[in-house]
Amino acid sequence: MDRTGTGRICDDLTARQRQVLRLLVQEYVASASPVGSGTLLRQGQMGVSSATVRSELALLEELGYLHQPHTSAGRVPTTKGYRYYIERLMDNVELPAPHRMMIGHQFHQIRLNMDQWLQLTAAVLAHTTRSASVVTAPHAAHSRLKHIQLIATHDTLVLMVLVLQDGSVHQEMLAVDEQVTQDRLSVLTSQINDLFRNMTADEIRDEIAHEPPLVTGWPARVVEWFASRMQEVDLRTVDEIYQAGLANVLEQPEFEDVAAFRRLVDMMEQRQRLEVVLARTLTANGVQIIIGGERPIEEVYDVSLVLSPYGIREKASGVLGVVGPTRMPYAHVVSTVRYVARMMDGLIDEVYGEPSA
Amino acid sequence: MDRTGTGRICDDLTARQRQVLRLLVQEYVASASPVGSGTLLRQGQMGVSSATVRSELALLEELGYLHQPHTSAGRVPTTKGYRYYIERLMDNVELPAPHRMMIGHQFHQIRLNMDQWLQLTAAVLAHTTRSASVVTAPHAAHSRLKHIQLIATHDTLVLMVLVLQDGSVHQEMLAVDEQVTQDRLSVLTSQINDLFRNMTADEIRDEIAHEPPLVTGWPARVVEWFASRMQEVDLRTVDEIYQAGLANVLEQPEFEDVAAFRRLVDMMEQRQRLEVVLARTLTANGVQIIIGGERPIEEVYDVSLVLSPYGIREKASGVLGVVGPTRMPYAHVVSTVRYVARMMDGLIDEVYGEPSA
DNA sequence: TGTTGGCACTCGATGCTTGAGACTGCTAAA
DNA sequence: TTTAGCAGTCTCAAGCATCGAGTGCCAACA
Incomplete structure (x- = not known):
């Protein structure tokens, strides 16, 4: 050139x-x-x-x-x-060994609790970059039903616990007009499991629409509820969001100005807007850098985001990254985010990857 | 006098x-x-x-x-x-009717999803008091096992979903050395459910210690894991913490000073310390006010907390409240916190109260 | 004994001036 | 095309005077 x-x-x-x-x-x-x-x-x-x-x-x-x-x-x-x-x-260097070691060390010796993992990931990101961090729970686009459990918590209240292929667990309660017994719910649980296991939300919708009804009365409404809940979970692009290190950015001189800091806090607290930004990265490849004033965050000109997808696309993937001042040591932050994303890839692969059998 | x-x-x-x-x-x-x-x-x-x-x-x-x-x-x-x-x-007035209506209105028309309820509660508290808010998930001290489910997610990975009497759902994964099948796990699930249902963590510990082992090999380790996880959940006084409205307090003139605001953010982010404060309220009666500089938060002298327990003691209770500047309209905040706590009491009673049967 | 008007005083906030310093753009010479 | 030199611009910090809200004290008073 x-x-x-x-x-x-x-x-x-x-x-x-x-x-x-x-x-x-x-x-x-x-x-x-x-x-x-x-x-x-x-x-x-x-x-x-x-x-x-x-x-x-x-x-x-x-x-x-x-x-x-x-x-x-x-x-x-x-x-x-x-x-x-x-x-x-920018020099696109790998994260220096000491940093890599420190991060690796923090990730060791933790149990296989996804919640703790994500919390830890947010903490590590925030700590190594001295910025705020965001991490979303891993999630698949059209995840299949793995297991449903219906539990009677009360005489007319049913607790549904939904476990999907992507490892996510969802819960919700439903009030029914009539008395329900755990025995009846257990039968219903087996029926739903047998009928819909390994199906996506859409497939379940179709199945229900075309097949003769499985049951009548309140069990029918429970099935309906189950299907709509599946659909709802399926439509969500971003599940839970973990955050950490907001206090870190307060050290930066540009946030001496409270108004500037407020924009950042708003960014972190307005779930909807944050979701839009995160969802864009979910389908991207590699580390994305969104600079304050650019497209999705035109009005927050003093905040930048360095985000990366992680996990296995279509199986269990999420986004993690850093939120900090536009004046940010990008080279270091990018290599940190990339490194942590690779670590999470490893974990996700371990947990959700192809079984060897 | x-x-x-x-x-x-x-x-x-x-x-x-x-x-x-x-x-x-x-x-x-x-x-x-x-x-x-x-x-x-x-x-x-x-x-x-x-x-x-x-x-x-x-x-x-x-x-x-x-x-x-x-x-x-x-x-x-x-x-x-x-x-x-x-x-x-201070005049200890009831929350004025317009405020009560507004809050009540926001709480209507939401489904029975505990997660959403708590998030909403935090948002409503933050909004009506123009401060930050904290809400903990309801939780019982020695909750009994309601249901356990073991799911094979991988050839050597087991996902355990734990449902307790207090309505809380906990999940964790365990890696075992050998191949596991869902069939074998389903059998184990039934065995554990039959044996330990309605027992507290301590009772389960005792049972395991005194009874001859239920199973051997890796299933034994799964049972051991289940018991320790029960114990761990049982020991926790505060479960998940929901927060909202941090941006609100930035409007207050005392937080023009970034250092002062940092103390507040630290307060909100340091889970350990926050848990200590919240746990104190969990066992208290009525609204507690912790003023900056007083006992548990001596060093954070410009921040006050107005907290209230909610729910049914010993069955499902949590803490909710407001975190704001010491210079706070206490009368209004106290009546808001009290009112919202009463609302939550109603919900908890609906969900966990004595069955009419 | 408690209350009050008067008064001198204190001290932060505000605003103005001034000088130092950092950096610029321009221009003419190399 | 580069550079040294220079005049000009503008912020920032320091110094200084002024203002005013608020104080403590005291003598007089009910």
């Missing part, structure tokens, strides 16, 4: 401009204050004078990669600048 | 001092800035001059109820002042 031979690589920036942009982003991420030509010279030896750097800076600003808070200040990367840095300039 | 006849009631403060303290707390809660004698006079008609109020203020400060940030500022209640206000001066 180097068509001109003058250091113009790819399509737009010269080698020196790229170097300036890279140094500037790195310096800004480290120092959290606007970077001027002087600082840049001091930082990396680039063999030119400050005046040259200044003109490059002016050009980069004109091209939309940088922004100047005010005339006599240094430059700050724009969203476009971060995006360019992340995609073209 | 009015021994002197000069307005000295109970034991310590005169009627006028109490009036001054009450007005001051109310005014401070409303305005968020130190209250002086002038403001106090303007607020409530107390028929005395500012000089008199000043001397009362000076006395109240000497007694430790008030604090003066600096010489030329007004007074601010101390922890002791808040405590006195809450216990002796």
Whole structure:
């Protein structure tokens, strides 16, 4: 792609401009204050004078990669600048061994309790990146029924516990008008299990629609309830969301401003919006970086997300990642997220992978 | 107790001092800035001059109820002042009807899904009090086994789903060395259910210790695992914790200071410490108010908690409440928390109460 | 004895000015 | 094309005066 031979690589920036942009982003991420030509010279030896750097800076600003808070200040990367840095300039290194060891160590010696795993994953992510983290429970798109259990908790209340192929367990209660006995429920449990085991929600819907009714009276309504609950669980793209490390981001200077922090907290608390962002990553490949001000989160310009899917697509997959300031050490965060996602892949494979038999 | 006849009631403060303290707390809660004698006079008609109020203020400060940030500022209640206000001066009114209606309305039309109920409860508490909220899942101290189900998810992995009398559902996986079949697990499921149903964790421990072993080989280890998991669940005082409304407290002026807000976030994120506080309320009667700087949370002096147990003691009970700034409209918050706790009582009774049969 | 008006005083908040410092853009020379 | 030099811009922190809410004290009074 180097068509001109003058250091113009790819399509737009010269080698020196790229170097300036890279140094500037790195310096800004480290120092959290606007970077001027002087600082840049001091930082990396680039063999030119400050005046040259200044003109490059002016050009980069004109091209939309940088922004100047005010005339006599240094430059700050724009969203476009971060995006360019992340995609073209950042060293995409593997997480250093000590970090890998530390993470690996924390993941050892824990029992096979999915809830604890996910909580731990969120904690580890938050801790190693000094940011907030999100982790969703693994989940399959059209999971099949593994087991249903109906339990009488009261004379007219039925507790349903639903276990799906993807390992998720769901529960809900239903009030029926008549008295129910555990004996009758146990029979019904067997019937439903025998009839619908290994079926998806859609298949169950079809089965019910076409077959003559299995039962009548309140058991029929229980079956109906079971089917609609299956459907509901099936439609959900993101199940439970685990979070950790909100306190970490409070250390960042950009969140001295309470309003800025509020945007981040809102982001974490508004489940709906968060779900949209997470769902996008669920079907993506590899680590996704969403920079504040970009598409799905235009209004939260000082927050970025580094997310990765994990698990086995179509079998049990979720999303995990980091939520932090836009001014974030992306290289480190990306490699951490990637590494933790790979770890989770391993776990999921162990738990849900193809049986050897 | 009015021994002197000069307005000295109970034991310590005169009627006028109490009036001054009450007005001051109310005014401070409303305005968020130190209250002086002038403001106090303007607020409530107390028929005395500012000089008199000043001397009362000076006395109240000497007694430790008030604090003066600096010489030329007004007074601010101390922890002791808040405590006195809450216990002796606050109007303990019922939540006004419009609020009651709004809350009641939000609670209607939701299905019997405990998870959603608790999430909603947290949201409603946070919304009506404009603070953060915490709600724990209902839970019984020594709950009996209702149902256990063992499911083969893999050739050497067993998923156990545990349903207890208190309605809680617990799950965990176990890796066994040998191949397991669902058939064998189903048999084991029936055996365990038949043998241990309606027993507490302790009873199950005893039974296992004294009876000859039910099975040998890996099924024995599954039984052992089941028993230890029961024990573990039984020992837990607080199960899942639901939170909401952290963003609300960011509106409060005292949390302009990031450090202060950090203390609150830490409070909410450090599960261990939060559990200690919540567990204390679990065994208490009625609404508990923990003021920042007081016993279990000495170091978090700008945060207060208003908590209430709910549910049926020994059968299914939890804690719910509000976490907000010490400068909090206690009367309103207390009546909200009380009202919501009563609502939850109703639900719990419906779900776990004595069967009519 | 308790209450009150008066008064001097304190001290944070506010606003203004000023100088230092960081960084810029521009220009003319190399 | 690069660079040294320079004038200009703008923020920030410090210093300073002012304002005013609020205080404590005291003498006079009911």
